[in-house]
Amino acid sequence: MTYRNDQKELMDFDNRYSRCARQRRLREIIQFLLKKSKELQISLQDLIDNKITQNKPYQQQGSFAFLFYVKKGVTDKVEEMLGVNPLYVHDFDEKNMTALHTATKKQSYIMIKILLSYGANVLSKDLNGESALSHAIQSNQQDIVKLFLSIQCPNDLEYLNYSKMAKNKQIKWLLKNAKLQELRIRCSKLTQFNISNNLL
Incomplete structure (x- = not known):
């Protein structure tokens, strides 16, 4: 009986850990975007839509x-x-x-x-x-x-x-x-x- 309870507890821990890890990653992404938008002096929406961030030289045509x-x-x-x-x-x-x-x-x-x-x-x-x-x-x-x-x-x-x-x-x-x-x-x-x- 204790084996089932331990297994359930471990599953709950795994779920909580993965949820916390996702939330932490989301916070990091949001902080990065806010910092980048402040640095570039553009709206957050433009940054999210990836209108401005370039990855390679001469990326756009022209x-x-x-x-x-x-x-x-x-x-x-x-x-x-x-x-x-x-x-x-x-x-x-x-x-x-x-x-x-x-x-x-x-x-x-x-x-x-x-x-x-x-x-x-x-x-x-x-x-x-x-x-x-x-x-x-x-x-x-x-x-x-x-x-x-x-x-x-x-x-x-x-x-x-x-x-x-x-x-x-x-x-x-x-x-x-x-x-x-x-x-x-x-x-x-x-x-x-x-x-x-x-x-x-």
């Missing part, structure tokens, strides 16, 4: 031509292609460089503005682990750094790396001001949260 036009600085063709398919802005080449990386390396301010208007991801990294902002800092492109920081490019994770890499004093000053402004915004949100909790 990606090669799009990145070629960005490299050559042909703004009218780039705008025309983005008008047809705005998701080209997220494509990358074999070095994992997006169109924004390429435009930053070419120092094409107008091209960068076009790409940002179509939602280019400022935080995407190439094979060397560098973002478009870090490329702009390394090559002392003050106007482009100012543009990236004006759209409130999140830089808190790598602020120290960015400030170490900046050799230009004006760029260091821009980075410091952006960090201070971000801290002010965080503090004001925290203060508002505390005030609203105290009222309740």
